[in-house]
Amino acid sequence: MEHLLFYILTTIMLGAGLGVVLNRNPVASALCLLLSFMGLAGLFIQLSAFFIGIIQILVYAGAVMVLFIFIIMLLDVKEEKKSKINLVAVGSGLFLVLFFVGQLISVVGQIEGGDQPLAEIDTAKAAEVRLAAFDQQPLENDRILENLQEGQFPDVQIVGETLFTQYNFQIQMIAVLLLVSAIGVVLLSKKRLT
Amino acid sequence: MTLANYLIASGLLFAIGLLGVLVRRNLIIMFMCLEMMLSAGNLTLVAFSRFNGEAGLPNMHAQTLVFFIITVAAAEVAVGLAIIVALFRARQTVHINDIQVLKG
Numbered sequence: 410m411e412h413l414l415f416y417i418l419t420t421i422m423l424g425a426g427l428g429v430v431l432n433r434n435p436v437a438s439a440l441c442l443l444l445s446f447m448g449l450a451g452l453f454i455q456l457s458a459f460f461i462g463i464i465q466i467l468v469y470a471g472a473v474m475v476l477f478i479f480i481i482m483l484l485d486v487k488e489e490k491k492s493k494i495n496l497v498a499v500g501s502g503l504f505l506v507l508f509f510v511g512q513l514i515s516v517v518g519q520i521e522g523g524d525q526p527l528a529e530i531d532t533a534k535a536a537e538v539r540l541a542a543f544d545q546q547p548l549e550n551d552r553i554l555e556n557l558q559e560g561q562f563p564d565v566q567i568v569g570e571t572l573f574t575q576y577n578f579q580i581q582m583i584a585v586l587l588l589v590s591a592i593g594v595v596l597l598s599k600k601r602l603t
Numbered sequence: 604m605t606l607a608n609y610l611i612a613s614g615l616l617f618a619i620g621l622l623g624v625l626v627r628r629n630l631i632i633m634f635m636c637l638e639m640m641l642s643a644g645n646l647t648l649v650a651f652s653r654f655n656g657e658a659g660l661p662n663m664h665a666q667t668l669v670f671f672i673i674t675v676a677a678a679e680v681a682v683g684l685a686i687i688v689a690l691f692r693a694r695q696t697v698h699i700n701d702i703q704v705l706k707g
Contacts, residue, residue, distance in 0.1 A: 415604050419612045430623040458649045473680050480684050502625030506618045513614040523607045531659030538658035571663040590678035597685040
């Protein structure tokens with residue numbers, strides 16, 4: 410079942426990805442990209458990164474793709490006319506990509522343990538380690554520990570804990586970045602270019 | 604599934620994105636392919652997070668990094684599309700063969 414799901418999701422992801430490159434109509438390309446991101450989110454969830462999978466759907470499929478489709482419609486981009494294919498660009502592009510894929514396959518074969526099935530998530534062991542980290546005296550209402558002891562995997566809580574304890578400064582920097590980019594976008598779209 | 608399966612899948616997605624950037628001549632579609640390449644990088648990170656798990660759990664530092672990458676990518680899309688719109692206003696085109704002022 411797991412294998413079947415992996416191959417289905419990968420096929421959706423790569424097939425839709427090819428659709429983005431091959432479609433002449435920009436709107437069709439954008440919708441293909443949406444499908445590709447859906448497949449990718451499924452792969453994230455298969456890797457039991459539930460938070461990342463949901464964020465992928467919310468941010469990419471929900472926000473970024475709406476922005477893309479909005480801009481395509483705003484600019485009224487027409488379907489490309491059948492033009493002469495630039496043989497140099499296509500040839501060199503294909504050569505680079507095939508070179509990259511060959512390199513990748515040779516490198517992936519050398520990773521130690523890369524051909525073993527990925528280890529299962531061991532909640533009992535994680536609960537033990539967490540208890541030991543608190544000297545056997547857990548915090549009150551420690552939901553992560555309770556969930557782990559019940560055999561569940563509280564992915565979102567653990568990511569949140571890591572973000573807000575060990576990456577506190579970085580998350581504030583990200584907030585500044587978002588503010589700067591919002592101001593930049595407003596300035597860019599207001600300024601009159603001559 | 605093995606780590607190699609996920610790495611090959613993400614590598615192929617990256618390759619398709621690279622092909623799109625090199626072959627297509629439409630700015631918006633090139634930009635979409637860039638997003639695809641970023642997502643392929645995310646898939647690699649998540650696969651390694653599961654592979655290099657510690658104490659029975661996946662490595663959460665990798666997933667935090669993916670969270671940051673997605674945030675930065677969202678900001679990048681906003682700025683990039685604003686630049687494309689500004690360019691379109693100045694030149695009335697998003698076809699890069701028509702935008703070659705700097706070409707000698």
